[in-house]
Amino acid sequence: MALYTRVKESIAVITLKNPPVNALSTAVRRGIVESLSQALQDEQVKAVVFCGENNTFCGGADIKEFSGSMSGPPLVPMIHSIEASEKLIVAAIEGVALGGGLELALGCHYRVADTNARLGLPEVTLGLLPAAGGTQRLPRLIGITAALELITTGRHISAKEALKLGIVDQVIEGNAVLAAMALALSVIGQPLNARRLSLQAPAWVPDVDYVCEAALARVKQRSRGAMAPVACVQAVRAAAMLPYSKGMEKERQLMDMLFRSSQARAMQYAFFAQRSAGKWSLPNGAQWNNTKARNVERVGVIGLGTMGQGIAVSLVKAGISVVAIEVDTKQLELGKKAVTAMLQRYAQRQGVSSPLHLLKFTLSFHQLRDVDLVIEAVFEDMNLKKRVFSELCKVLKENTIICTNTSGLNVDELAAVTDRQHLVVGMHFFAPAHVMRLLEVVYGSGSSPEAVAIAMALGKRMQKVCVAVGNCSGFVGNRMLKHYMDQSVYLLEEGATPEQVDQALEEFGFAMGIFKVADLSGLDVGWRVRKASGLISPDIDPVKPSRWRFGRRYCPLPDMLCQQGRLGQKTGHGWYLYNSPGSKEAKCDPEILKFLEDYRLKYGIIPRRISSQEVIERCVFSLANEGLRILEEGITAGPEDIDIIYLFGYGWPRYRGGPMFYAAQVGLSVVLEKLEHYHHLQPDVPSLEPSQLLRKLVAEGSPPIQQWKSHIKNLHSQL
């Protein structure tokens, strides 16, 4: 709703009330229309100030209402009547003015913002565009170049930047409502037409075509396959070319198309899935709102390789003191140099003072005696990690939490060598750890709810998107990825090339195809894991290695590449060819094509043409199938957690929601039918066998994803 108050004789305040972010729900829009009418009818009122309850202006339209039938006063005419008002209207922006919230403010005649306020038009991140006049008013206010950047990225900006761009008229420290009233009193009586953005001429510039083409190229490259950014450019272009009413018509047409799209549904699902992942729960009933996390101020980081460096940087950026440990002086110096350089660059970019004083580099475990938590980031070797854990227990305080950054080793086995199994959890960061947002927080069978709460809270402080997951080999992300990778190499055996597979995956929307990712990470990473797991043993024929291991189909191609020293980007060749070791531009390598031909000949495989559809079905459905097994086992609390892991850790296209959402959107019965088909053709690939949960959900009528939880016996509640 909205609250109408008369505060001074001549000023009325309309306060949006809809906690927590005063979203423009039906009730709020009704309240605004009624309150505005009251203000306009009251002869004594000369000016109106719009503000939001609890120091939050407005988080935009109520996204929850998008999935139902929208009722109540529509936003466009409502904002239009605000702008057309003969009485002066000022927006007092505190907290956030986002989406429809900022569009409402753009309809006001003046805007005052608190220094800490954040503004933006993030609709593009929900698969939409700012369709309450935002695409037409903002370019008229700040020009098309700046408007294109803000609208196509959905970036939130500070009040200071908004002032610089001309979005707000004043930035104040203190009470924005009082400042808005003061501003209103100072300008009452002045003509308002110049303040009505819809009356301004189109935001035309001589090079409008060039600017829009460049923006289009940028958004197509950045968000391959996403419709909303393209529509945003088209709408802003209309603001530059057309009178306001025609531009609004274009905005409406584009929004109608987006609003009904599956991409918008996927991105709105992703918005709520991200928030649901933060509301973690464990099988024993402990959850985010019944478990307290004690504060962490000092953290030890063990190992300063690439992962340890990134973790240390993220911690320091969050204002946390770090004691970083290495085994010898050389490694310590290398790590110190890298961490210091990253933090200095960060400080320079942000214009803040360097936080290096929070860092201590040492060779001695004794320096860890005061830390509240340690994150072990040594080489991925169980015995080494066990040794580190045992040593840690000799020096740490008795309540210090011990975390491992393993990407898939058994957390329980590690915890078993400590004197505090309840305080051991996994914190699986993704490389580079100072950039990637995902953090899997892995609880073992003995991990206490408090330890999980502490790791989740620490991750959040480090600006990570944290997902609590159970302990299983590869945890969630890597466990699922294995099946996706297996299918991709089987496709090579059968006739595809790395470029074909990557192209199909990139057209699907992945940031990078699987073979490019493998080259980037280094092919030796998986090689080492396969050796440790016994898949590669000395008795395997090096010339014609077996294509079956442990009774299952196995593709030795990646091992054969490693044997040739083709380890990916770092050696200048892997699945692709690079100009030099370390360079990034992947080129098709005729040697690989020849190598694949010889391989097929050697094994008597007759190559066949493989369609992009088959690539997607085999790679993506086997991934989703494993996700369903994970759900069945209760490793995550719901399908949303899995989708968030893929969106934030594996370059899954946001406009496809995540693998679980995608499976639901394609239709679970379709996924089941395809998996049955491919499993029939590959009976020695057990992972293609449809999971029990998939069969159960299909048998129960393929319920919407939001209802899956109630169909899974094991699942813990997040309520």
Ligand SMILES: CCCCCC/C=C/CC(=O)SCCNC(=O)CCNC(=O)[C@H](O)C(C)(C)COP(=O)(O)OP(=O)(O)OC[C@H]1O[C@@H](n2cnc3c(N)ncnc32)[C@H](O)[C@@H]1OP(=O)(O)O
């Ligand atoms: C043809 C049809 C025409 C239709 C016209 C449609 C017009 C659309 C224009 C729009 O305005 S679209 C919405 C644009 N706004 C946004 O995208 C903002 C989304 N929200 C955020 O970015 C953040 O929530 C925040 C506002 C920056 C606050 O962040 P914070 O970290 O403090 O809290 P959260 O955990 O994110 O949110 C708390 C709580 O609030 C819920 N929520 C937030 N925003 C909205 C919203 N716009 N609508 C509904 N609900 C919202 C969020 O889900 C959390 O709820 P929970 O129950 O605790 O999970």
